[in-house]
Amino acid sequence: MQPLYLTLRLSSIVIIKHYQEEGQGSEVVQGVLLGLVVDDRLEITNCFPFPQHTEDDADFDEVQYQMEMMRSLRHVNIDHLHVGWYQSTYYGSFVSRALLDSQFSYQHAIEESVVLIYDPIKTAQGSLSLKAYRLTPKLMEICKEKDFTPEGLKKANIGFEHMFEEVPIVIKNSHLISVLMWELEDKSTVADKHELLNLSSSNHLEKSLQLLMDRVDDMSQDIVKYNTYSRNLSKQQQQKHQYLQRRQQENAQRQSRGEPPLPEEDITKMFKPPQPPPRMDTLLIAGQINNYCQNVKEFTSQNLGKLFMAEALQGHN
Amino acid sequence: MVATGKPGSAEESSIIIITIIIIVFCASDGGGQVALYVFTEAGELSSFSKMSVFGPVVKIHPVVLASICDSYERRNEGASRVIGTLLGTIDKHSIEVTNCFSVPHNESEDEVAVDMEFAKNMYELHKRVSPTEVIIGWYATGFDITEHSVLIHEYYSREASNPIHLTVDSALQSGKMNIRAYVSAQMGVPGKTVGVMFTPLSVKYVYYDTERIGVDLLQRTRVTPSRTKGLTSDLSQVAGSAARVQDMLTTVLAYIEDVLSGKVTADNSVGRFLMDLVNKVPTISAEDFENMLNSNINDLLMVTYLSNLTQAQIALNEKLVLL
Numbered sequence: 001m002q003p004l005y006l007t008l009r010l011s012s013i014v015i016i017k018h019y020q021e022e023g024q025g026s027e028v029v030q031g032v033l034l035g036l037v038v039d040d041r042l043e044i045t046n047c048f049p050f051p052q053h054t055e056d057d058a059d060f061d062e063v064q065y066q067m068e069m070m071r072s073l074r075h076v077n078i079d080h081l082h083v084g085w086y087q088s089t090y091y092g093s094f095v096s097r098a099l100l101d102s103q104f105s106y107q108h109a110i111e112e113s114v115v116l117i118y119d120p121i122k123t124a125q126g127s128l129s130l131k132a133y134r135l136t137p138k139l140m141e142i143c144k145e146k147d148f149t150p151e152g153l154k155k156a157n158i159g160f161e162h163m164f165e166e167v168p169i170v171i172k173n174s175h176l177i178s179v180l181m182w183e184l185e186d187k188s189t190v191a192d193k194h195e196l197l198n199l200s201s202s203n204h205l206e207k208s209l210q211l212l213m214d215r216v217d218d219m220s221q222d223i224v225k226y227n228t229y230s231r232n233l234s235k236q237q238q239q240k241h242q243y244l245q246r247r248q249q250e251n252a253q254r255q256s257r258g259e260p261p262l263p264e265e266d267i268t269k270m271f272k273p274p275q276p277p278p279r280m281d282t283l284l285i286a287g288q289i290n291n292y293c294q295n296v297k298e299f300t301s302q303n304l305g306k307l308f309m310a311e312a313l314q315g316h317n
Numbered sequence: 318m319v320a321t322g323k324p325g326s327a328e329e330s331s332i333i334i335i336t337i338i339i340i341v342f343c344a345s346d347g348g349g350q351v352a353l354y355v356f357t358e359a360g361e362l363s364s365f366s367k368m369s370v371f372g373p374v375v376k377i378h379p380v381v382l383a384s385i386c387d388s389y390e391r392r393n394e395g396a397s398r399v400i401g402t403l404l405g406t407i408d409k410h411s412i413e414v415t416n417c418f419s420v421p422h423n424e425s426e427d428e429v430a431v432d433m434e435f436a437k438n439m440y441e442l443h444k445r446v447s448p449t450e451v452i453i454g455w456y457a458t459g460f461d462i463t464e465h466s467v468l469i470h471e472y473y474s475r476e477a478s479n480p481i482h483l484t485v486d487s488a489l490q491s492g493k494m495n496i497r498a499y500v501s502a503q504m505g506v507p508g509k510t511v512g513v514m515f516t517p518l519s520v521k522y523v524y525y526d527t528e529r530i531g532v533d534l535l536q537r538t539r540v541t542p543s544r545t546k547g548l549t550s551d552l553s554q555v556a557g558s559a560a561r562v563q564d565m566l567t568t569v570l571a572y573i574e575d576v577l578s579g580k581v582t583a584d585n586s587v588g589r590f591l592m593d594l595v596n597k598v599p600t601i602s603a604e605d606f607e608n609m610l611n612s613n614i615n616d617l618l619m620v621t622y623l624s625n626l627t628q629a630q631i632a633l634n635e636k637l638v639l640l
Binding site for chain 2: 046048065069205212216302309311313314
């Protein structure tokens with residue numbers, strides 16, 4: 001696993017700013033990450049945002065925008081190597097088919113590309129929430145084959161934990177930026193807000209739990225579908241078996257009577273096997289649920305700490 | 318009405334020249350107030366009486382400064398400074414600078430060439446993403462305003478009405494990174510010699526809330542020797558925050574000790590703040606607080622249990638499917 005270095009002053013701040021201006025609704029904002037690969041690290045040095053998809057902008061060409069942007073950035077010596085993309089998320093719900101497809105196409109082209117997930121709501125609560133993910137090689141294999149049937153997945157032996165691997169992020173700044181930081185600290189008059197120590201959290205918790213419940217509902221529907229499919233399959237197997245047996249019996253009887261045996265009919269045409277449901281969605285939902293649970297657990301552990309601190313404060317009063 | 322400047326240091330010589338010219342200007346004009354802010358060595362503003370604020374306040378986001386520093390680091394060989402366009406929004410009383418991009422240019426002793434096609438292209442691209450941003454000026458690294466700046470500024474006045482000019486001293490010529498903003502104004506004797514004067518504007522830094530948190534994290538990188546920092550999560554963050562509050566409390570306590578022992582004279586306003594602070598801890602009866610605390614803790618524990626259960630459930634499901 002390659003740790004990920006981010007010369008982050010640009011990337012994170014630009015992402016944050018972009019989200020603030022554009023994504024005030026629940027839409028996601030996306031953009032491209034630029035950087036280079038150094039030894040065993042991936043350095044991200046710059047990024048630029050993608051405009052939103054608007055319906056009345058039919059002739060807008062995304063690829064062209066990207067090309068032009070990269071060409072222009074090359075003129076000013078900014079690294080123009082495409083190393084990944086970023087997306088904002090809403091309460092942690094980003095494991096979706098679209099993300100999988102995009103990340104697959106990126107990773108197919110560039111081996112070490114990552115997707116950076118930025119959670120603005122969590123960040124507003126006090127701690128910068130940036131996570132970098134990459135598809136595991138196993139998942140890459142499956143996506144390449146496009147074989148999403150249960151048998152295919154069973155062969156690859158993949159579970160929802162093996163879908164994404166998280167890459168650790170380290171922030172690195174240059175000396176000049178350190179100077180800038182000292183200057184800002186000097187001049188800036190905004191008081192240090194301790195949002196992290198905020199105790200009112202039930203709103204956030206409620207939302208997360210609601211999303212979790214929706215997902216679990218989806219999951220259970222999927223499971224029901226799968227169960228009906230496997231039941232149908234086994235019923236069909238039984239029917240086939242019975243038919244074969246009857247055939248054999250009849251043939252035996254006819255032989256005993258001296259008549260020519262009935263022709264063997266093609267069974268496969270008679271009993272069409274039911275369509276196996278694609279398992280990819282289930283995997284994704286499971287992964288998403290896992291993510292939600294992780295977030296909720298992290299959140300509750302932080303809150304427990306805060307509650308105990310409040311208790312200590314009261315105790316001294 | 319006459320304005321004078323105090324010669325604070327060598328850097329103020331240019332201001333003195335400007336002030337003399339202002340005297341000439343006013344004399345010929347015969348009236349009107351001229352505002353002049355003089356930068357003292359500490360970089361703070363000091364204004365004289367009978368002066369009015371000239372021009373709007375410039376509010377800068379940290380992303381702009383970070384981009385400028387970055388483009389300075391990536392400049393071509395032989396270039397001593399970089400320039401670029403500033404994008405943002407204009408208000409009645411303030412100009413907010415929210416984004417910027419650098420523009421390639423060549424500068425030699427007697428001529429300046431700026432790639433304007435490039436600037437236009439970039440602006441179009443940026444406008445696609447954020448349609449509310451307009452060109453509000455340009456920036457340059459480096460300490461002084463040179464004659465070339467005047468030319469470039471003239472170009473930018475064609476793009477935007479009354480553009481502002483931002484200088485960032487990334488070469489740290491005066492030992493500090495001075496960040497200043499200017500607006501140009503015509504001056505001189507009308508009809509004869511005209512010139513351009515750059516009047517400074519007051520600069521403020523504004524952040525979005527989330528930006529503040531991001532910048533906070535970056536601030537912490539400047540203390541580590543390798544200038545790196547991992548992104549921590551979970552309880553350690555709360556611990557870090559609590560440690561910071563504890564530090565602040567110890568500082569306050571030390572101050573109070575000093576005042577009590579007479580080393581430092583007591584300051585009433587500080588005392589009032591301290592009173593506020595102590596009174597902010599809400600007085601709830603012990604029983605009520607205990608109830609609240611317990612119910613909250615119960616909620617959180619239940620949620621943790623449920624999420625663990627869900628995770629176990631889907632793990633089981635996986636295993637069953639793969640049978």
